[in-house]
Amino acid sequence: MWTSTEALIAILGMALVTFMVKAGGLLLANRLPSHGFAASWLKHIPGAVLASLVAPALVTGSAAEVIAAAATTLVYFVTRNLFAAMAAGVLVVYLARLVFAG
């Protein structure tokens, strides 16, 4: 089986709406004023979005995830290195899960 017309339409439709949303954000932002409240709002989006991405995962996570998040934070502040922080997080979550499972 290669594919079907239905699957092709679904995938193309998904691709189209995804691209429209991605391009739409930039095009809408271009219409906003470049100073004042709108600019201030745009400036705060990255931090607020990243905090929103991370927070629920940490709150609903197990003890292993919380410990690993602490390790990630610690290593990031010591090294200022993204890869070191991520590697520490992955290693600690792996070890902590082994400990808690065993």
Add this chain to the structure above:
Amino acid sequence: MSSRFSDDLYVGARTFVPVAISIAAYGVVWGVLARGAGLSLLEVILMSGLVFAGSAQFVALDLWTVTPSSLPIGPLIVAALIINLRYVLLTATLRPLFGPGQQLRGALTMFMVSDETWALTVGEMSKGSRGTVGFLVGAGIVAYGVWMATTVAGHVLGSVIDDPTKYGLDFAFTATFLALLLGMWKGKADLVPWLVGALVAIISAKLIPGSWYILIGGIVGSLAGAILDRVRHVD
């Protein structure tokens, strides 16, 4: 294409490589699940290559049916739209990368944007001069290549591949975004939008199914920051 652009392209690609590990882990998992959900190899290539949005692709697997006649085309498209709505917020923040005459170029470049490439690029934009269109595209090329390669590998090799989450690689996503967030800290003005965003996201995630919490937390948190800025300027 200026040499500055190609330099930035290289820097973006190189800087993105460690973050790509997180994408690779999810790519393999998605590929394995896609095979289980009945997607053909061609469908995996088309979806990863054209939709190129991890969270929407995961949700699509829940809706997918092996029989083409019962495939819920409408719900698949609506689900992709809803899950990807957060990109309105993400790409809006990339406005400083493009000049007034570069709207079309900017819009087309947005195809390359994913959570990870966006976060890395805005992080660089807030820190200094490395956050450019070239940087974003360079990171995007690596992200795209890794997503294609690992989703295809997951589908072809199936359950022969060990579950990457067994080795804690699922945490690479959270750890990466946590470190990117920490790197964005610029001062006390960040405290309120971050805390409000985090709290609203936690509550939304509990109350509303799906990924709405990212959009809701992002909007409320950033508005809180902007309102606080205004109050402070007035005083």
